[in-house]
Amino acid sequence: MNDPTLPLPEARLLEMVFPDHTNHLGTLFGGQALAWMDKAAFIVASRHARRIVVTARSEEVNFRVPVRKGQLVELVARIVQVGRSSMHVEVEMTAEDPLTGDRRICTTGRFVMIALDSNGASTHVPALNAQ
Template identity: 70%
Template sequence: MAEFQTQDPRPTEARLLEMVFPDHTNHLGTLFGGQALAWMDMAAFIVASRYARSTVVTARSEQVDFNQPIRKGDLVEVIARIVKVGRSSMHVDVDVVNEDLLSGQRKLCTQGHFVMVALDELGRPVQAPPLPVATAA
C-alpha cells in the first residue's frame, strides 16, 4: 500500500469542492446564504486544524460579502487561507468561487473572514504556531 508524505507539515490553505443541489437552494434556485456560511466555516476549520495540529473552534465570522448568486447545478470551490496568527487565534480569509461545469466559467461570489482559536485537550486556548516568514526569491 502506498504511503502519502506531507510536503508541508503546516499547510496554510485548504480547498473544498461542493456541488449545489436542490436541497442547498432557496425558492429562487440560488444557494442559501446559510449553506455558503457552513461550507466557509468548514474550510476555515480544516485549514486551522491542519495548521495548528490541534482542536480548533470558530471564535468569530465577520465581513461576509455575498456578491454574486450561486445557482443550482454549479460547482463551488471554497478556498480558505490563514492570513494572520495571534497567540491562539488564526485569521482565515475564505473565498467562494462558483464554476459552470459546462462552460468552465468561474466567478468569485462570496468572501469572508473567520477567526479560529486553537484549544488544548481541556478546551482552553493554546499557543498557535507562528506563520512562516516568507523568504525573498
C-alpha cells in the same frame, strides 16, 4: 516574522450545489455558503495548529453574486494572521458553471479560529511559516 516568499497555509474544497442547498429562487442558501466557508476555515486552521479548533467569529461576509443550483463551488481558505491562540482565515468561494467553465468569485469572508487544549482552554499556535 513571516517570510513573504513562502505560501500561506491553505485548504481547498469542492462542493456541488444540489436542490436541497437552494432557496425558492434556485440559488444557494446564505447559511449553506457560510457552513461551507466555516468548514474550509476549520480545516486549514486544524492543519496549521494541529489542535482542536473552534470558530470564534465570522467577519465581513460579502455575497457578491448568486450561486445557482447545478454549479460547482470551490472554496479556498488561507490563514492570513496568527495570534497567540487565534488564526485569522480568509475564505474565497468561487462558483463555476460545469458546462461552460465560467467562474466567478461569489462570496468572501473572514473567520477567526481559536486553538484549544485537551481541557478546552485556548492554547498557543505556531507562527505562520513555522511549520
